[in-house]
Amino acid sequence: MNPTSTAGGPTLPQVRRLVTEIPGPASRAWQARKHDAVAAGVGTTLPVYVTAAGGGVLVDADGNSLIDLGSGIAVTSVGNSAPRVVEAVAEQLSSFTHTCFMVTPYDGYVRVAEALNRLTPGDHQKRTALFNSGAEAVENAVKIARSHTRKQAVVVFDHAYHGRTNLTMAMTAKNMPYKHGFGPFAAEVYRAPLSYPFRDGGLSGAEAARRAIDVIEKQVGAENLAAVVIEPIQGEGGFIVPADGFLAALTQWCTANGVVFVADEVQTGFARTGDLFACDHEGVVPDLIVTAKGIAGGLPLAAVTGRAEIMDAPHVGGLGGTYGGNPLACAAALAVIETIEAEDLVGRARAIGTTMKERLASFGDPRIGEIRGRGAMVAVELVRPGSTDPDPELARTVAAAAHSQGVVVLTCGTYGNVLRFLPPLSIPDHLLAEALDVLELVFKDA
Template identity: 65%
Template sequence: MTEISYRIPQQRVLRTALPGPRSQELAVRRKAAVAAGVGSTAPVYTADADGGVIVDVDGNALIDLAAGIAVTSVGASHPKVIAAIKDQAERFTHTCFMVAPYEGYIEVAEQLAALTPGDHEKRSVLFNSGAEAVENAIKVARLATGRPAVVAFDHAYHGRTNLTMALTAKSMPYKQNFGPFAPEVYRMPMSYPFRDGGQDGASAAREAITRIEKQIGATSVAAIIIEPIQGEGGFIVPAPGFLPALADWARANGVVFIADEVQTGFARTGDWFACAHEGVVPDIITMAKGIAGGMPLSAITGRADLLDAVHPGGLGGTYGGNPVACAAALAAIDAIREHDLNARARRIGEIALTRFRALAQQVPAIGEVRGRGAMLALEFVRPGGTEPDAALTAAIAARCLEQGVLTLTCGTFGNVIRLLPPLVIGEDLLNEALDVLCTAIGDLTA
């Protein structure tokens, strides 16, 4: 990886207990002003961030293993991204592409056509959030096929809007008391090797396909939507062959196959997109998070015949493809190429998985170590079985935070530690963070 000049020293520094006094003051102000329904992983408040480090308002420097949930893959303030934002903001911040269009939007669409799997003719539309991208992918599929039904999967997460909540599997906190939800969404079993007895991908796909055909009927299905590696559901990596079998069935039955790569995209798994690992070419791919170096931007890219089937004005939004966000995206894509962050993600995976697999041999509470590239997970269970241990998982994450390492939890059962470090994180800093995590696991399972 080519060197990056950082503004902030890439080291962990603890000046106060966490949260420090300034963060505690902000927590009081927050309680009086911010809705209680907005949660935060950490009780510390950010003042600055760069590379693999977040500095809080009390001067503590934390090692970042979250990257804003896989957003700041090129670092929180990559020089190229910052320069592009400044340059664009000095010229214009908004005209609305639907009113007075601009070149940056077109350039991003051209890049997405080149980067996404498949050499077919493609079209793109830009939005603001992952949920918007998913909603619009479903809109396109339903219009293009004239069919109503959408198939999603156990443990899936696709967003917090009404339709995407319907697609999302986990009730609390995402769906509890927010219904009724959008209709014609059907849930099928996911390949989850740790919890389905190690069922192979082809068998798991046959089970899902049989249920689709029996419970819905292939001619009623507009789309299958699936995360190639599930995110909030627990970083579940399906067994090899599961995704290709679903994609083949969809193609044979005129069903639109949508790969939700909001979290897995843009080098996170060691390739530009996770579906490429098994040679899957989706009809539509949804993107966000790592696309623009921290700026709000999302996209759908898909077969030209599908997206061009929509009437003019049927897709869009006031802020979709904002010019500053587009400039940031072009710079972030350039940075991924310059630093070869696909290779860097693979290297992060090698380092972490080697350590975690060795640790799992000594710690029965680690049910499974899994992941690909820099999208990594440890699933914790009661020793001797597969019963989830959410309390241990939360305690490990809390201990890491006390020691200045920011991690995330996830999973349908709340029992997974997930790691999403910035892809530019240095190996010394990464290993220091892993030292803290492995020590916390050892101490809390002794």
């Protein structure tokens, strides 16, 4: 890739450049203003205030250029300000910004629905509804499943993250920072054990599925269960990749028992995992699939796509929202899909994943308990050497040191001991290599 002009971003020098400490004085000044103006509950991982971004870099108010291994939590997968996205949004902006699709509709919404019906797993007849955020889409998927089945219960899994609304907080496993002090939560949400190969003692996917199904049958009952909702690869829970066969066995059980299988692909969708959707890896076909984040290149958009007979169950007017499927976001989504297909970003994600896993393995650090993920969704679980005991302090130390050296990384995991890497698929090879060089030095110094 050309170092100054990438497939997914504007012409910005693709270099790591530190001209001040991180964060610098201008960012610190903005952070002081943030403390005075923004609610304290809105936190920031790395308080550098961005003025430009593209390719694989973020440029801050002090002129520092940081390597981005976060993509705004898997949102800017095609690159920040990707050329097709910018052009499409600008063209739509010059026409109109909003009418509300439920009042006077427009073709962009329909085009996005058609594209999602075409691209998502399965060749059955589908329908799509558009929303604003992943959490909103997950909540609507549950509404749709309940309307279709006339049942109430919902099963989710250990380590799950599904959002911050009241219902999706109930569905999310982790207390801090997502749930603490915000209850009571929605009822009829039950939790089953996940396939977590690093901590499962060698259970196969089929065995882990049998364990989960046994819990579901005994504690909930298929006759009460509207939906099973699962991330095909968990995000906030620690980039946990279930053992092969786990998802397939769950889908088969759901089909046999009249339960809607919902794949939450908010973080894994749109080429991130080296397939267009993570479910594609094993040929799993969900009844409903939830997408957001990478769908629109940074504009707020989310969707529920699924079997026509399920999606059409709610009454007319039962689905929607003022901003759902905003015309600017729809224009962006169509441009994102065009970019993914034209630039073979599915293949690019696979290449990034291969590079990252090989380099991370070469560190030979005994504190790296497992390297996992697929495509450009890679994580390392950090443990105390010779054990599987989580080491969250090391994760915090490594992340802070990487930040100080101009590399944006994120932490996650129920135990807070996982470093996750979500580089934009537009990142040039030399920048990815440099980020990994920095990480190797950080691990040696930590």
